[in-house]
Amino acid sequence: MRSLGFSVGQVARLSCVADDLLIAPTEADRETVALGKEKQRSAAWEAHEKIMRTAKMLRLDRPPPASDVAGVRKHEQSTALLHTPLIRLSNGQMRRARLMDALVRCSSVPGSASNSAQAGPGALLVLSQPYNGLDAPTRSLLSDILQERHAARDPRILLFLRAQDEVPDFITHVTFIDQDGRVRAGEREEMLDVMRRQANSDAHAQGSYALVKQLATSKRNEPSLGQSSAPLVKFTNVGVKYAGKMALDEINFEVHPSTRMVLVGDNGSGKSTLLSLILGDHPQSFSIPSDRISLFGAPRSAPSNATLLLARRIGHVSPELFNAFPRKDSERGGLTVGQAIGSGFEGVFSRRALNEEQRERVWSMLALFDDVIGSQTDEMQSAPLTKRFTNECAAPTAAMLPFDPRSANALDAAKKLSKQSFSSLSLGSQSIVLLLRAAISNPALLILDEPFQHQNSHQVGRCRDFLDSSAPHSALYQIHAGQATRDAFAIGKTAEERERDALQRRSAAIIVVSHYESEWPQSISSLIRLDAGRVVERLGN
Template sequence: MKSTLLSASNVNVRFPGNQLFNSLNFQLQNNKHWAITGKSGAGKSILLQVLAGNIGLNGGSIEYHFLENINKEGQPVNPQQFIAFAGSKHHFKNLSNTADLYYQQRFNSSDSEDALVVRDYLQMVKINRHKPSYWTIDKAIDALNLTHLADKQIIKLSNGETKRLMIAAALIKNPLILLLDNPMTGLDVNTRAYFNKLFIDIAASGINIIMATSPRELPDVITDVVVLENGEIKTSSDKATFIAEDYATEPEITIDTDALTKLTAGNAAAHTYSKIVDMRNVHIQYGDKVILDGINWQINPGERWALLGPNGAGKSTLLSLINGDNPQAYANDIVLFDRKRGSGESIWDIKSKIGFVSPELYQYFPTDNSCLQVIESGYYDTLGLFRPSVKSRADLALEWMKALEIDKYARHLLKNIPASAQRLCLLARALIKNPALLIFDEPCQGLDDHQQQHFKAVTDAVCRISNVTLIYVTHYQHEIPDSVSKVLKLEKGKTI
């Protein structure tokens, strides 16, 4: 096989109002495995999409040299057959393939029956007939630890489980090139260690890997590292000479405490509850599968909790009981904001007191609103703004954007800004109404070092100057805000 598999030459990519790449050049050699890193918004994910053929070029070209070894009879061959992409968002459809799945569907047993199970989803993957099928469905299921999930509806998978499914689907294509967008984010410590070994096995099967990742998380399989900055390649080097600390610095964080004090004014006076959450012996089960077993949790006003546990431990299900999304709350002894579930309160009564963000919400959030509209929708707990904007609330949305350093995107459509900025918009959406309870489920996914540290400082400042209650979920110890003083840890649906 030729040494050079593909080459991107003088690539130009433009989005509305934004020149992303200008004369970018990149080559992939056989048996080389690249990490693409850089600050948020540098173009890492877009470069993967370009190489995958999912985004058109405004200039330049991409040559797929590997086709010269395959297309010996002169028949046209689509290069995308040999490239598999596992991105940060899935595009799951219902059983009839006519509509996208939606967020609350994952918690409703009757609605979720309209979703494929894991094995059926993998059986629909188109296999590359031009290449031997080393990665069979069974091998991929085993390698990605999906055996016990093979008959589970894909809508019910946790964030980490969904990531494993998407990588399994990419492997089943038996590609020559595997493109991975931040494959380690959202994974617990043990799974990240396992993935490190898995990538070596993938490379040994003849697959060349290119992944967007943090400079702090370079798997052992990586041979070369490219650093993007403002849509250009700043440096390109082999891994042995790459110094992560040069690109993973944590700049001094400056927080406008006065501005945050104004934004959170009235929080303590507006929320006077004896208990924010009081759940006793909570049990959640779907069919024969027990998700939560005997959970007792009391959260008092002003407390700040970390909710921890490995992927699939039951954290998202537990949060869905608090956030009003899970109908099984009615069958359990749960009190929210001093009111027992099932005593006449509506889901909207509950949501009006909570600011919530999660990887799953990000996954299903519509992206056709402007960023200001997305944030203003937090007042109404809707997935987007479906009513005329109110100027005072739009102004407040802009102030929250300034607090999170994303105000330059105010008038942009959510879908046209970097994924990291999209996530920060959803965080602003959670904060805007000054809720009694903030639920931040893996809020720092996709954020670079500065964004993570800045958001952590904002969270601590909000906790310091208001009486807000906080539940914070993460797989990374360094992300936990200093204001967190209590921990609930789950494993296999039980408190440990």
């Protein structure tokens, strides 16, 4: 309502102005004043009804918790999420709220204070990657809404999508920009054929539920050293309640070293709450008894789990972190690419002085991704790592990558890239840098919440290869003479250093959240599915 120029509810109260939905002429008001107030109130209610209709289409009209009903006005009782504090919305719910705001504001509301800024029928609505963070049912729902609005020219729709994203049925024309910056445009079917040929030329093997289920039941996923070790995370009958509503209900699960897990569920199913408990960000993580939640063998309140210490043990990527990460230009005091990655050693959002070993690790990590982040040379052209892997490779070196990451040229390019401003990168490249930030210190646990948002297919493929290469049952990781000698992404100057790095990467536990099955790493061998705060499916150990 505020973006439409109306002050209602708490906004009106805090601004000490009349609630536009409740304006009523008094006896002291006469013709002009009363008429103006009545017009304002009518316009406010028209805007309110438009919000309600759009909220229903986007499933933002769920009823409030029973304990809150008494405190909610009659016209608000079916719109709880609209009156939920933003901090309590999950990533998917926040995305839906922003989409609703865009759809509502794209048509005019007569009488609103900001009417001149509103669009009318025939306007153009531009949405960049609108399907990011949405579960499959909501993606389908959004396509139906956009198709209906586009057909009615209220408004016209222009979408910016990644090449690997599904193009909605209502789209009639496509403009395709390939990896080399070449632009082609044409009718839908013609351009989809071009895109399919491009995808087939550099396709990675896709993840899937079927593959997870296969790995979960295969002999290769029998209990290993990680399963016999003490759990990094242990939940026993954990429940979290908000204002009388269960956000998590009787959750039981363990995360052991070497675990490769995917956490799935529709928007609002409890995934964000569960991850916030593991990260120690949730306020209730301190009050839940130690026999219910154990982080690295101790309760959240233990000195060993102090916030700064916990941040060093857990690497973390999420849409919220992506949005909050500082993006001031480096010339104005912002972070460079190298400083952004280096901040992961301490788990902070600011630059830290790095020792020589840490700087070299940052450069070595960047060298593995330079061709999909920034500069490209003839030696460094993107290619699926799976196409480069052969069983004849004797060591985890250049033969497994489309270039030699330890060559002088690669390291020089990485050093140059490390000095570039983080804010100058594309969103996809920023996403990769934040993934490297999470992994730079080889943490015991990696939590990757929608880690591939904004990335193109080449970038997603390289990041999945990076995650898969350390898994014992992955095609990118081979055991030779009992040693982990085939991790193509292991870092170190000597074979011994690379071996140590490979073993550390292998022992790390990884939890991935992604609504796109095709983007799940192929090494995922366990799954937990949430629905309304409860575990409804479990695969693997």
